[in-house]
Amino acid sequence: MHAPGRPADLTFPFNQRWTMLFWNLAFLDEHRFRPDPAQSAEANRGAYLATALGHCGECHTPRNIAFALRPSKQFAGTILQGWYAYNISPDKQFGIGNWSDTQVADYLATGHAQGRGSAAGPMGEAVSNSLQYLLPPDITALVDYLRTVNPQPGESSAAGAPAAEKTAGGPGGRIFEGACAGCHEWDGQGRETPYAELAGSQTISDPKGENIIQVLLSGASLQVKGSTIFMPSFASAYSDAELAAVANYVIEHFGGKTGQVTAEDIRKGRSEAEPVAISLNSSE
Secondary structure (H helix, E strand, O other): OOOOOOOOOOOOOOOOHHHHHHHHHHHHOOOOOOOOOOOHHHHHHHHHHHHHHHHHHHOOEEOOOOOOOOOOHHOEEEEEEOEEEEOOOOOOOOOOOOOOOHHHHHHOOOOOEEOOEEEHHHHHHHHOHHHOOHHHHHHHHHHHHHHOOOOOOOOOOOOOOOOOOOOOOOHHHHHHHHHHHHOOOOOOOOOOOOOHHOOOHHHHHHOHHHHHHHHHHHOOEEEOOEEEEEEOOOOOOOOOHHHHHHHHHHHHHHHHHOOOHHHHHHHHHHHOOOOOEEEEEEEO
């Protein structure tokens, strides 16, 4: 069965397909996948899965002014659809160089790594719809490959020193106590499911709170291994100033950093966020 092609609705000059000839000449690599003879068979298989099949760079690699991927910045991390796709190069300060192989493998296969956080947004979709179905040898191959790419500098998301005790925390702390602590607990270890763990997470270690904003506004949903992990959206429950306050409280209390989230950031995020559907099989 064939579906009719949709008419192009791009405006000039983007509706001129012949201009792609020049873009292709500048940026398109028409070669098929080429194994690196200097790497192991496992690392080359991981490269094939990550580049030829998985297209990990489409989210995690910055683009140039012509929207082509920048090979020199492979996996350095970038903003996409309002979410920050983190640096996944082996840089120990800015990427995942300090993650253990088990942590990287767990994150890819289940969407959660102990002490590192849980997947949400587009990465949650990648785990739910694709990565969780890979065989263990494929996950191992991906980990091996990620260890071989060039370390990329960038903005650090390494966690600071989280608070050990319950603190008042102003309006942000009061909102956290009433709406968040029941699932995430005051020590950030999470209740009932490890996916609710906050301590050590990249998300709460980002002073700008890019992904905290998206999670607060959109919620999060992850279907993995027969279970659904769900966090509701709080977009309609609190004002921009209140959500900024709780975001900054979480960053300081669990990330050990000074949050920089403003009410204007929340307002801007509302235009980008898409609330997730509520699941009746939620485990969070």
